[in-house]
Amino acid sequence: MPDEVIFWVLALVAVAAGVMVFRFDSMARATYALLTSLLCVGGEVLLLGLDYLGVVIVLMMTIEMAIMAVFMVMYMMNPAGLMPMTMVHNKKGAAAICAAVFAVLAAGVLLAPWPSRRGRPSADPTMDLGLSLMGPQMLTMMALGLALFATIVATVVLATRRGRYDRFGDDLKARTPDDAVRGGTGR
Amino acid sequence: MSLELFLLLAAALFSIGLFGALTQQSIVMLMMGLELMLGGVIVGAAAVWHYIAPAAADGQVLVVLAVTVMAVEMVVGFAVVTALFRSREVDMTDMAAELKE
Amino acid sequence: MPDAAPLWATVVLPVALAVAAVVAAGFDAMLSGSAERGPAGSVREAGLRALAPLREALRLLVQRPRRTTAADRLLGRLGVVLVPVAAVLAGAVLPWGFRAVSDPSVGIVWFNAMEALAWAAVWLAGWGPNSALSLVGGYRFLAQGLAYELPHMFAITTAALGAESLRVGDVVAAQDGLWFVVWMPAAFVVYLLSALAMSFWGPFEHPVSRDAAGGAAAELAGVDRLVFLGGRWLLLVVTAGFSVPLFLGGGHGPLLPGWAWTLVKTVAVLALLVAGRRALPVLRMERYMEVAWMVLVPLTLLQALFVAVVVLNR
Numbered sequence: 393m394p395d396e397v398i399f400w401v402l403a404l405v406a407v408a409a410g411v412m413v414f415r416f417d418s419m420a421r422a423t424y425a426l427l428t429s430l431l432c433v434g435g436e437v438l439l440l441g442l443d444y445l446g447v448v449i450v451l452m453m454t455i456e457m458a459i460m461a462v463f464m465v466m467y468m469m470n471p472a473g474l475m476p477m478t479m480v481h482n483k484k485g486a487a488a489i490c491a492a493v494f495a496v497l498a499a500g501v502l503l504a505p506w507p508s509r510r511g512r513p514s515a516d517p518t519m520d521l522g523l524s525l526m527g528p529q530m531l532t533m534m535a536l537g538l539a540l541f542a543t544i545v546a547t548v549v550l551a552t553r554r555g556r557y558d559r560f561g562d563d564l565k566a567r568t569p570d571d572a573v574r575g576g577t578g579r
Numbered sequence: 580m581s582l583e584l585f586l587l588l589a590a591a592l593f594s595i596g597l598f599g600a601l602t603q604q605s606i607v608m609l610m611m612g613l614e615l616m617l618g619g620v621i622v623g624a625a626a627v628w629h630y631i632a633p634a635a636a637d638g639q640v641l642v643v644l645a646v647t648v649m650a651v652e653m654v655v656g657f658a659v660v661t662a663l664f665r666s667r668e669v670d671m672t673d674m675a676a677e678l679k680e
Numbered sequence: 681m682p683d684a685a686p687l688w689a690t691v692v693l694p695v696a697l698a699v700a701a702v703v704a705a706g707f708d709a710m711l712s713g714s715a716e717r718g719p720a721g722s723v724r725e726a727g728l729r730a731l732a733p734l735r736e737a738l739r740l741l742v743q744r745p746r747r748t749t750a751a752d753r754l755l756g757r758l759g760v761v762l763v764p765v766a767a768v769l770a771g772a773v774l775p776w777g778f779r780a781v782s783d784p785s786v787g788i789v790w791f792n793a794m795e796a797l798a799w800a801a802v803w804l805a806g807w808g809p810n811s812a813l814s815l816v817g818g819y820r821f822l823a824q825g826l827a828y829e830l831p832h833m834f835a836i837t838t839a840a841l842g843a844e845s846l847r848v849g850d851v852v853a854a855q856d857g858l859w860f861v862v863w864m865p866a867a868f869v870v871y872l873l874s875a876l877a878m879s880f881w882g883p884f885e886h887p888v889s890r891d892a893a894g895g896a897a898a899e900l901a902g903v904d905r906l907v908f909l910g911g912r913w914l915l916l917v918v919t920a921g922f923s924v925p926l927f928l929g930g931g932h933g934p935l936l937p938g939w940a941w942t943l944v945k946t947v948a949v950l951a952l953l954v955a956g957r958r959a960l961p962v963l964r965m966e967r968y969m970e971v972a973w974m975v976l977v978p979l980t981l982l983q984a985l986f987v988a989v990v991v992l993n994r
Contacts, residue, residue: 410595440629451793458799486601497590511634524636547658575970
C-alpha cells in the first residue's frame with residue numbers, strides 16, 4: 393500500500409514537473425523542474441528495487457542539471473523570465489503528433505500480451521549488474537567507455553576557441569602554454 | 580502498481596519530452612525535451628526488468644545505457660551550441676537551419 | 681553486518697549533527713579569537729569567544745530579512761534549505777559506532793548523491809536574490825565542484841573497492857584489523873581536501889569569500905543566512921565524520937566502545953580540519969582545477985589500481 397501511494401505521488405510529480413519545464417518563463421525554473429521530474433524518475437527506479445541505478449540517476453541528474461542551468465542562462469535571451477516571451481514553433485502540429493504518439497504507446501501498453509514474470513530478482517541486483525557488465529555485456533561497457541571518451545575529446549575540440557598553436561606558439565616549442573588564466577601546477 | 584502503469588508513465592514522459600523537442604526553438608530547450616524522453620525510456624526499462632525478466636541483468640544494462648546517452652547527448656549538445664554561437668551567434672534551431680542557405 | 685538503529689535515532693541525528701556543528705564553529709571562533717587578539721587570558725574569555733557563533737546565530741534569528749528586486753524567492757529559498765537538508769540526508773548513512781540510521785546496500789553512492797545536492801543548493805541560493813555578486817558565488821561553486829568531484833569520487837570508490845561493498849557497514853567491518861588509511865593514504869588525503877571543498881569552507885571558501893562581498897551568501901540575511909551558513913557547518917561535520925567509517929576504521933579500536941571511538945575520531949578529524957585551515961590560503965578554483973585533474977585524478981587512479989591488485993590477490 394505505501395508503495396502504491398509513493399508510485400502515484402512520484403508519477404504525478406514527474407509528469408507535472410515535465411509539463412512545467414516547457415511552461416516556465418524562467419530558464420532556471422525550467423531546468424530545476426526538469427531536475428524534479430528526473431529525480432522522480434530516479435525514485436520510481438528505486439521503487440522497482442534497483443537501488444544502485446536509482447541513486448546513480450539521482451546523483452547524475454543533480455550534477456547534470458546544475459551544469460545545464462549554467463548553459464540555459466548563458467544561451468537564452470530571457471534567462472530569468474522577467475520579460476515573458478515564447479520561443480516555440482509549430483505548437484499545434486507538435487501537440488497533435490505527441491497526442492498521437494501517446495495514444496499509440498498507451499494502446500500498445502494496454503493491448504500487448506505482456507509475458508508473465510520469469511525468475512526472481514536476486515538478492516543483490518547491483519552485483520548482477522556488475523557481473524553482467526564485466527561479463528556477457530562487456531562489449532556494451534567497452535562501447536560506452538569509448539563513446540564517453542570520444543565525447544570528452546570531441547566536446548573540448550568543439551567548444552574551445554584556442555588550439556595548441558595559440559597556446560604553444562607557431563612551432564609548438566613554448567615550454568609553458570600562453571593561457572589567459574594560469575592553472576595551479578605552475579606550468 | 581503494475582507493469583502497465585509504469586509503462587503508461589514512461590509513455591507520458593516520452594510524449595511530453597517529444598512535444599518539447601518538436602516545439603522549442605532554442606537548442607538548449609530542445610535538449611531538455613530529449614532528456615525528458617530518455618527519462619521515460621529509463622522508467623520503461625526498469626519496469627520491464629522488474630515485471631518481466633528480473634533474473635537477467637539486461638534491463639539494468641539498458642538503464643545504464645540510457646543514463647550514458649543522456650550525459651553524452653547533453654555534453655555534445657552544449658559543445659555544438661557553444662561552437663555555433665562562437666562562430667555565428669546562433670542559438671536557435673531555425674537560425675541554424677538558415678545557415679545552409 | 682551492523683543492525684539497524686532504533687527509530688528515535690532519526691530524530692536524534694539532526695540534533696547531534698547540529699550540536700557537533702556548533703562545537704566545531706565554537707572551536708573555530710576560539711582559534712580565530714586567539715589569532716586576532718592574542719591568547720585568551722581567562723577561561724571565561726575563552727568561553728565567551730567559543731560562544732560567538734551562537735550569539736551570531738541568535739542575532740541572525742531576529743534580523744530583518746533582506747528583499748531584493750525581482751528575486752526568485754522560490755528557488756532561492758529552495759537552495760538555502762537544501763544545504764542543511766542534504767547534509768542531514770547524507771548523515772543518515774553515517775554509522776555511529778556500528779549502527780547508522782539507515783544502512784542501505786548502496787550507502788556510499790547515496791552519500792555521494794546527497795552531497796551532489798550541494799551543487800544545486802549553492803547555485804540556487806546564489807541565483808535566487810537576483811544579484812550579480814551572489815550569482816558569481818554560485819558559479820564559483822559549480823566550477824569548484826567540477827574540480828573536486830572527480831578525485832573525490834575515485835577516493836570513496838577506492839574505499840568501497842577495498843571492502844568489496846558499497847554498504848558503509850561492510851566498509852567498517854572490513855577495517856577490523858587494518859584501517860584503510862594505512863594502505864590508502866592518497867585516497868584519504870584527497871577525501872579530506874574534497875570534504876573542505878564540498879562544504880565550501882576554509883581554503884575552498886571562494887564561493888562565499890570576501891572578494892565577492894560574501895559570494896553566494898551576499899544577499900542572505902536573517903534566518904536564511906543562518907540556515908545557509910549553519911548548513912555549511914553541518915556539511916563540514918558530516919563530510920569530516922564520513923571519513924571515519926571510510927578510512928579510519930569506524931568504531932573499531934581497543935578498550936572503548938564503538939560509539940566512543942567514532943566520536944573520538946570524528947573530533948580528531950574536525951580538529952585537524954579546523955586547525956589546519958589556518959595554515960592554508962584560500963584557493964581559487966581554476967588553480968585547484970588544474971591540480972585536481974592533472975595530479976589528483978592520476979594519483980587516485982593509481983591508488984585505486986593498487987587497492988584493486990591487493991583485493992584480487994587476497
